[in-house]
Amino acid sequence: MSRFAGVCALAVIISVAVLGQKADIPKWAGTWELDVQESSFGKILFPGAPVDFTLLSQRAKLEQATDKLKMSADIVYSDANGPHKVHEESSLSLDGQETVIGPGSLSFRRIDDSTFDIISRLNTKNTNVGEVSHFAVSSDGQTLTETKTQTEREAVPEDAEKNSGA
16 A cells, blocks of 8 residues: 555656646747837738738737647738738748648747747749748837848849859
8 A cells, every 4th residue: 555655746746847848839929919009010022912901910829739830820911902901821830840831841940949030931933032031029028120131133043053143
């Protein structure tokens, strides 16, 4: 009977220790509201984007699953046709593997618990557009900022040197 009590006591100690540990949740996981007044986006390089595109609001939820970053966002924007509401959801592999979406792709690059990048690529017949969106949580954990760096270059024909193109 004392052996059974010892095993039970050990099981209780292990379960308390496991439950008491804080999960390794990155600081950027959570729900974030974009401060549109404090944001600037520059020229949108992606082909087909409306020239008069204006972002009105965005609420994003970032979750880290075992091997994926799950993202969902409710976005309100306006263009020449008035305001629009959009809900988007994506999952990106945490190992940096590209997720292909039509002619484009997205990949995730974790820097640390407070920062990460999302790398976007879009290849069309005439142009290749790349974007790095760098996300960082403030030291007080209250603000998530995003900095975008976009590049655009002439499409490189398949039989040409890959580093060619303007």
